[in-house]
Amino acid sequence: MVEGKSEREVARYFGVHRQTVKKMCQYAIPPGYRRRSAPASPKLAAFIGIIDAILEADKTVHPKQRHTAARILERLRDEHGFTGGYTIVRNYVYKTKVRQKEMFMPLAHLPGHAQVDFGEADGYIGGKLMRFHYFCLDLPHSDGCFVKAYPTEDTESFLDGHVAAFAFLGGVPQSILYDNTKLAVVKILGGGKRKRTKAFSELQSHYLFEDKFGRPGCGNDKGNVEGMIGFSRRYFMVPLPVADNFDALNAKLLDGCIKRQQAKLRGQTETIAERMKRDTAALMALPAVAFDACHKISTRVSSLSLVRYRTNDYSVPIQYGHREVLVKGYVDHVDICLGTDIIARHKRSYGREEFIYNPLHYLALLEQKPRAFDQAAPLQDWVLPEVFDHLRRLLEARMERRGRKEYIQVLRLLENFTQMQVEHAIKQAIGLGVVGFDAIKHLILCAIERRPAKLNLALYPYLPSANVETTEPRAYLSLLQISRVGQQPVMGESL
Known part of the structure; x- marks a missing residue:
């Protein structure tokens, strides 16, 4: 191009083919090797329809159970008498899968x-x-x-x-x-x-x-x-x-x-x-009240005072036995409702076939059946302060069978008062020597109302103190003398 020589002369001078010189004149840099798309092998041409049918059927099966090129080759040989090699089958399967790959449209996303x-x-x-x-x-x-x-x-x-x-x-x-x-x-x-x-x-x-x-x-x-x-x-x-x-x-x-x-x-x-x-x-405004994010099911309370939710059983108070209730399952807790009232609330359990009890739900039944106290499943894992066990021993020692029922009545105070209030009242009652349900309840109410308890007379100094002495036989003689004097007739009175 510079010296004005022909392509044939340049090819002879450099020892290359004339077509190579022509390409060098056409391109500033080597264009690289460009392979022409070869037509399907004559050996494979008669089997292309079978391969396409296999690949189309593969779209409906599990991805891990689709045909590989090697498996297609085996089926072509065994079922259709194919005599070609693996390479031409593999190349055709690859090109077909490339053509079938999905293309995607770039998207613009609006706010909100x-x-x-x-x-x-x-x-x-x-x-x-x-x-x-x-x-x-x-x-x-x-x-x-x-x-x-x-x-x-x-x-x-x-x-x-x-x-x-x-x-x-x-x-x-x-x-x-x-x-x-x-x-x-x-x-x-x-x-x-x-x-x-x-x-x-x-x-x-x-x-x-x-x-x-x-x-x-x-x-x-x-x-x-x-x-x-x-x-x-x-x-x-x-x-x-x-x-x-x-x-x-x-x-x-x-x-x-x-x-x-x-x-x-x-x-x-x-x-x-x-x-x-x-x-x-661009967001819409939030409603005034948040959504109640719970799963709701209607069910019936069993004879054991239990309600099943997601394979687990939750207790309710025994007075709601055999009644239709609504269970509302939240992420962290479960509510059991009767009408608009929540009759029981439990921490959500993510185990399986578990029993979630609230011991307070069964105390009213235990008061009727005190002999079941030690075997009651809802009470097995109930951990109370040591003073509660001390109270039970005192009550049963003094009142025998009646003591157990009295103790259950004390536990029922936990239905309305906190454990700390009941524990403090029990300690007071034991200290005053007035061990019993009535005394403990009285002490709790007095603490809430901030008034002195009537169980200790030292708090009432204006009351007369009683001095009780040991009885002696001579005291009866003085009483007899007074009795005889009282029986003497008075003057002017008929005998």
Whole structure:
């Protein structure tokens, strides 16, 4: 090109092919090797339809049970008489799978919309290694997040997570995108419609947000929250979190969410906190009253005064036996209601087939059946101060069988008074030597009303003191003499 020589001369001079010289003249830098797409092998051409059918059928089976290229080759040889090699089968399968891979559209997210999902991780809670679940709400516009951990992924945690997240954000998102979790969806209907669970319908009715659902099995439809679940696990839960209880763990997770708001993500000119201002401005206002985040079931109290909730049995007072009640299960406690009244409240148990008793619920029955006292299951793990056992020994020593019933009556004082009040009154009664139910109840009432007890005469100095002496025989003689004098006739009186 510089010296005006022909391509043939240059090729002869450098000892290269004329086509190479032509390419060097066309390109400033070597274009590299470019392979032409070769047509399917003649040996494979007759079997392409069979391979395509196998790959299409694989879409409906478990991913780990789909055909590999080697397995397809075996089937072609055994079932269809294929005589070709592995390489041409592998190359065709690879190209076909590449063509079938889904492509995605970049999305722009408006402020005020959210995505929700659950993740799971391991940690040491209360000194015990356990796998817990965590609720995650993500705001795609700003990448703001809220994370809260729970012992299980159930209706209670699903509802409580929403209530806590809305309180943290100070408002309600206009719409929330979910997967097809059974906590929200009973059945997938045609045309993209869903039949919602009763609990989720109540939540949506209370907060009035729009619900959206991704396609079944397509986690990429809510890719933002999926990414946030992974981020939370890697940054908030590595190394394994250690906490005394779930309240302490959630305090750490909330602190992590707040600190993350100062980050400036790739491709953004603003921090998460600055972008969250647009999100929060687009949120709907919170209702005046927070949603009652609980799972409700109707059931009947058994003859043992127990109510079953999620495989565990909880006690109620015996006067409600055999009656229809409403059980409201929360994340941390269980309420048992009759009408609008809460008749029993217990700490939530996450074990299985456990019995959760309140001993006070059975004292009225024990008063009727005192002989069952020592074998009563609700009282086996009831730990009371030593003074209660001392009182029982004194009562049974003085009153025998009646003493046990008297002791149960004293325990029933715990239905209306605190343990500290009853314990203090028992100590007073033993000190004054007035061991009994009436005396102990009197001492409690006097302490509450701030008045002196009438069991100690030293507190009443204006009362005459009584001096009781030992009786002697001569005292009876003086009484006899007085009696005889009183029987003598008076003058003027007929005999």
